[in-house]
Structures are given as C-alpha cells and as structure tokens.
Amino acid sequence: MVIEHAELVIALGREAEFEEAFARGRQAVAQAAGYRWARLIRQIENPHNYLLLVGWETVEAHTVDFRQSELFQLWREAVGEFFATPPVITHYAQAS
Template identity: 70%
Template sequence: MVIEHAELTIVPGREAAFEKAFTLGHQAIAKAPGYQWARLVRQVEKPSTYLLLVGWETIEAHTVEFRKSDLFRQWRGAVAEHFAGPPSVTHYENSWETGLPT
C-alpha cells in the first residue's frame, strides 16, 4: 500500500465550502481503481490548511491511473476553486501501524 500525503491550502473563509465540496470530490476518488481509503484532517494552528491522506494499492494507481482519468477531473472540478495554491503531494509506504481511531 502507498499513502498519498497532500497538503491543501484553502482560501481563508472558504473552509466550510471546501469541506462540503470535498464530500462530492471524494465520491470520484472512491470510484478509482486501487483506491482503499481516505482521511481529511484540518490543521489546528492554520485552519485553512488540510492534510489529505489517501491509501492506494500502488503509486501507479494514484499517479497514472487516477490522475489520467475522468475521475481526477471530477475531483479537481469539485474542490479546486477553493485552493489558495497548488497542493503539495508526496507518497509514503506504510512501515508500521497501531490501532488507529476511526
């Protein structure tokens, strides 16, 4: 499994609208081949900054299959208007895990 780590900076004052749009955008991500799970968390110190974690079967499932698909365009169409700048995206491999809260 590969974990997509995306830092999203939202235009200040548009956080609630972004969260609503994210719900729609997530529907597109969830249909992608190789998608496993997603978690969106909001930063306490900078409430306009979010961390999006997405579990993918492989890095190619995200960087090739999803990004070149209509589902990616649906995702971006739902949320991009709320971005203050381009997301910063990196990928990680799961090395260790304990029981995570749901």
C-alpha cells in the first residue's frame, strides 16, 4: 500500500466551506480503483492548513488511474476553488 500525503492550504475564511465540499469530493475519490481510505486532518496552529492522507494500492492507482479519470475532475470541481496554493503531494510506503 502507498500513502498519498497532500498538504492543502485553504483560502482564509473558507475552511468550513472546504470541509463541506471535501465530504462531497471524497465520495468521488472513494470510487476510484485502488482507493483504500482517506483522512483529512486540520492543523491547529494554522487552521487553514490541512493534511490529506489517502491510502492507495499503488502509486499508479493515484497518479495515473485516478488522475486521468472523470472521478478526478469531480474531486477538483468539489474542492479546487478553495485552494489558496496548489497542493503539495508526495507518496510514502511502509519502511519496514
């Protein structure tokens, strides 16, 4: 399994709207082949910063299959307007 680590910076004052939109966008992501789970975590010190963790079967399930699907478009339509900066995305795998 691979974990997508996405740092999200949301436009100030739009955090509650983003969280509502995320619930809708998550439904699209959850339908993707290779999807396992997702967690949205809000930073305490800067509440407009979020960490999104998504479990995928493989990196390609995220970067190719999902990213090139209509489901990705639905995800971006739901949450894209709230990003103050482009998300910073990296992938992790269990070390041992």
